[in-house]
Amino acid sequence: MRGERPNRLLLVEDDDELAGLLTETLVYEGFVVDRAADGQRGLHLGLTRTYDVLVIDRKLPALDGLDLVARLRSRRIPARALMLTALGTVGDRIAGLDAGADDYLMKPFDLDELSARIRALCRRTSDSANVLRIGAGRLDLTPRDAVLADGTRVALSAREFELLRVLAAQPSTVHSRAELRRRVFDEAAAASIVDTYVYYLRRKLGRAVIRTVHGLGYRLGGL
Structure with missing residues (x-):
């Protein structure tokens, strides 16, 4: 981050092992990470705190990932959103993007690719910071x-x-x-x-x- 304000990221993932791995990786790269294990908690954090990027699993307890993104967009939350999913059909990807996601990544994924996609979303956030x-x-x-x-x-x-x-x-x-x-x-x-x-x-x-x-x-x- 070279001395700038660290990017804040919200990770909404119900797989505790995967969430721990992603959190460790992203914190190492300089992100400030908040975690939520279900959609309702993710919605609460997304509405009450300010984030640069949201990483949201498609299948979540309490509130589905699609509904979570759609509700955040309906409240004009501007953070960039990357959706993680095991559902790989074109229809599933279109549904995610139509709900308000900015990017879509299939599970299983490479950590380096995930990091690169998040960095790209952060650059887009920075471009619109004014x-x-x-x-x-x-x-x-x-x-x-x-x-x-x-x-x-x-x-x-x-x-x-x-x-x-x-x-x-x-x-x-x-x-x-x-x-x-x-x-x-x-x-x-x-x-x-x-x-x-x-x-x-x-x-x-x-x-x-x-x-x-x-x-x-x-x-x-x-x-």
Whole structure:
């Protein structure tokens, strides 16, 4: 990793022996690895922590690998996903890719090939690191513009940008007003400043860009 932030990886695999071997290999290569032995645990980790790459077995207890990937994609989790499977038909591969996987590797596989595929996914993640998806649109971190679904660029003020960036970085998370005030604004400011800037962003980008979760706060919407 040459001094950079290590890539974070979520491994969802119910074969304990294989999971241990993969974890040992990936940690040796510099990854920070979290493990889950079933789909439900994998879903929880995928929704509550930030990963660069997901390695997910096709056949999992509690929640199937296809359903897991599809649910993560439905919550706009952007991490690249590699699906492991013993099912090798073209239909199975198509199903995995249609569910939202970025790559598909048949069991048994060579560890060197798995590592190479994960590195390739990490490079793709790095290439898109300056963009946060917001529905059909995006937030460009340089030059700090919002881009609508039709390609229209909308310039944002520094605080508008930072508020939207915080929400877009964790699209499935509901953020309280107190948390957003702490992370984006001077804590001495009135709590209503968060509502004011939500209003500004909705006026520029449309009401759907930020969703109000009544009694809790705000979460990302779409463009």
